[in-house]
Amino acid sequence: MKIKSLKLVCFSPTRTTNVIIQGIARGINQSTTMEILDITKPDARKQQLQTSENELLVVAVPVYVGRVPTLVNEWLNTIEAHNTPTVCVVVYGNRDYDDALLELKGILKKRGCIPIACAAFIGEHSFSSSETPIAVARPDASDLNHAEFFGRKINEKILSISSIDQISDMNVPGNYPYRGETKTWIVDFIAVSDQCTQCGVCAEECPVGAIDFENSSVIDTEKCILCCACIKRCPQNAKTMKPGLVKDAAIRVSEKFKERKEPVFFL
CATH class of the missing domain: 3.40.50.360 (Flavodoxin domain)
Incomplete structure (x- = not known):
């Protein structure tokens, strides 16, 4: 063909x-x-x-x-x-x-x-x-x-x-x-440290436009799909997971699926 x-x-x-x-x-x-x-x-x-x-x-x-x-x-x-x-x-x-x-x-x-x-x-x-x-x-x-x-x-x-x-x-x-739901949790799970320089990389990388370009600490949890692109792409490592639902899930998956x-x- x-x-x-x-x-x-x-x-x-x-x-x-x-x-x-x-x-x-x-x-x-x-x-x-x-x-x-x-x-x-x-x-x-x-x-x-x-x-x-x-x-x-x-x-x-x-x-x-x-x-x-x-x-x-x-x-x-x-x-x-x-x-x-x-x-x-x-x-x-x-x-x-x-x-x-x-x-x-x-x-x-x-x-x-x-x-x-x-x-x-x-x-x-x-x-x-x-x-x-x-x-x-x-x-x-x-x-x-x-x-x-x-x-x-x-x-x-x-x-x-x-x-x-x-x-x-x-x-x-x-x-x-x-099985299951395709919609992600609506949850405030991203911590932003003082290392954030407001460079705008996270807002640019967000696939759903959930992060404010003027203030990257402002995140629309209704839009957020928990992809963590903002955490992984931050050049200052200024974004991390807060304790709570998402971090607990990360711990469970990390411990249970090592193989x-x-x-x-x-x-």
Whole structure:
């Protein structure tokens, strides 16, 4: 099957999902036009994506409490695809991806995509810190090798078929109806120390515009999705987790899920 272009879509507040999708793209190595649409920032999510059967779409999203994040779900449901061969990828913080991969696959099928491959990768958990390490520094070299290998297998599959009609549906783990809630807690959990210089990096990095550009101590907890990008990207390390609900969750995950998990593929 001839593919004229490769389109990559990712939501990646802390960069882990972006790194994975780039690794997969290197493995696919199509000698075609490649377009990257990073929908992390609010303005990027104003764009609507349209794709055809002559394009290969790769969509990678993080797992939030075992599900596709609500705001990502909303954007994905605006895609207009026309029998587009699609790769579904979720990235989780070494706990579990639960129903997220099945949910992502279902969303994209409804939008006109034809899933040809699915995968779950591991990235450093959003709640990970020096106090509560969870999958630190992942994706690492081994993860990226897996990503490139997965990309090569996708390419082999595409070359082995003459048309999208030859693709049969694949089973991936998960339950339907999906379990749990996609909405995150509304909680004041970020402490800002005197080291804050009001540089504005955190406000710029926030994927939902929850941080005031003039005063980075002002955080809209209604908008916040607990991605911790502001904590991880602060050049002064001025933001940390306050004691409470989120930090307690970080401690639990750090203690319970120490054993390294590996990427899984469905082709």
